[in-house]
Amino acid sequence: MSVARASQSSSLADVLEKILDKGVVVAGDIKISIADIELLTIKIRLVICSVDKAMEIGINWWQTDPHLNNLAKPEEDKRLSEKIERLEAQLARVTSNLLGV
Amino acid sequence: MEGLYAYCVLGNIYDNKRILLNEGIDPKFPVYVINYAAFGAAVSKVSLAEFGEDALHENIQNNLKWVENKARSHSFIIEVLSDNHDVIPFRFCTIYNNEHNILKMLQNQYSQFCELLEKINNKSEWTLKVICNIEKFNAKIVQEKSLELDRQLLSKSRGAAYLLKKKFDALIKEEVENCLTSSVNSIYNSVAVKFGEDIVVDNNPVHETADKNIRCLQKWSLLINKNHKDSFLGKIQEINRTISQEGLYIDLTGPWPPYSFTVLNNKEEK
Numbered sequence: 335m336s337v338a339r340a341s342q343s344s345s346l347a348d349v350l351e352k353i354l355d356k357g358v359v360v361a362g363d364i365k366i367s368i369a370d371i372e373l374l375t376i377k378i379r380l381v382i383c384s385v386d387k388a389m390e391i392g393i394n395w396w397q398t399d400p401h402l403n404n405l406a407k408p409e410e411d412k413r414l415s416e417k418i419e420r421l422e423a424q425l426a427r428v429t430s431n432l433l434g435v
Numbered sequence: 436m437e438g439l440y441a442y443c444v445l446g447n448i449y450d451n452k453r454i455l456l457n458e459g460i461d462p463k464f465p466v467y468v469i470n471y472a473a474f475g476a477a478v479s480k481v482s483l484a485e486f487g488e489d490a491l492h493e494n495i496q497n498n499l500k501w502v503e504n505k506a507r508s509h510s511f512i513i514e515v516l517s518d519n520h521d522v523i524p525f526r527f528c529t530i531y532n533n534e535h536n537i538l539k540m541l542q543n544q545y546s547q548f549c550e551l552l553e554k555i556n557n558k559s560e561w562t563l564k565v566i567c568n569i570e571k572f573n574a575k576i577v578q579e580k581s582l583e584l585d586r587q588l589l590s591k592s593r594g595a596a597y598l599l600k601k602k603f604d605a606l607i608k609e610e611v612e613n614c615l616t617s618s619v620n621s622i623y624n625s626v627a628v629k630f631g632e633d634i635v636v637d638n639n640p641v642h643e644t645a646d647k648n649i650r651c652l653q654k655w656s657l658l659i660n661k662n663h664k665d666s667f668l669g670k671i672q673e674i675n676r677t678i679s680q681e682g683l684y685i686d687l688t689g690p691w692p693p694y695s696f697t698v699l700n701n702k703e704e705k
Contacts, residue, residue, distance in 0.1 A: 362525075
């Protein structure tokens with residue numbers, strides 16, 4: 335079972351839970367206020383739930399947009415390849431007609 | 436103006452001011468160590484234009500991208516340091532004005548840091564969530580119980596059969612809860628008790644998803660000896676293969692630096 339680095343492979347909510355709620359609290363000269371921490375926790379949960387909810391009701395355009403998602407690129411490549419093949423076949427037909435072959 | 440961002444206490448003796456990593460949370464500055472007695476603090480300079488109190492407040496309020504970038508960076512730096520050293524992680528954005536104040540903090544917490552370093556020696560933290568797809572879990576139980584009900588109905592009078600059917604839903608609900616408790620206890624005993632040298636139970640587990648069928652039943656943070664990592668991961672894999680048919684799975688993250696096991700008992704010592 336391979337496990338990637340937790341900080342990179344875990345969700346932002348999991349990372350923030352660790353580094354905001356846990357760990358040693360020492361009296362730094364500058365630190366985040368408790369109010370800011372609470373606000374941040376709420377914001378993260380809202381963002382995550384909004385994305386999930388959107389997908390649940392079928393809004394997932396970012397998954398198929400090749401500019402936003404690498405996984406969508408093969409679809410785009412396939413479409414362009416087919417278009418090139420069609421155009422090449424058409425060109426071959428026109429050329430052979432012109433040459434009277 | 437610059438401050439000093441403190442990442443963690445390092446539990447080994449280092450040459451003072453030795454560079455540990457070339458880039459800190461503010462990538463312009465390296466991570467280095469400030470020694471105190473038998474341990475040190477990993478720190479790096481940060482620009483106060485970005486990490487000063489007002490800037491921090493502004494970024495946290497309005498710049499989630501900045502928060503994600505810096506949170507992952509903070510966590511990543513401590514993780515890299517924990518590959519080779521025992522670490523006591525500080526909370527996100529713990530910043531000092533100068534080295535003198537960091538030394539004062541290390542001095543004030545000396546005995547507690549020594550105790551914590553002994554406790555976490557060669558160990559790391561893993562977080563387990565027992566996740567249940569309630570719809571799938573219920574379906575299996577309904578299927579099993581329906582067969583049982585059909586058998587029972589054969590030997591009942593019409594009146595008794597009617598009452599039995601009426602009780603069916605309540606029975607299913609009770610059975611689901613009993614089975615979930617039993618599954619969770621079984622996982623707890625075969626993983627948490629067997630491998631965890633210390634366990635922190637989260638009594639209010641949250642698994643962020645809008646899917647109403649997905650429930651986080653339990654969440655534990657375990658302190659695991661690094662030498663037992665492979666057998667621990669093997670066990671999780673084995674359990675997941677078995678329980679996935681029931682609509683359950685263990686969501687595992689780690690290894691984390693021991694965030695949940697490095698809590699100070701009191702405020703700074705005097």
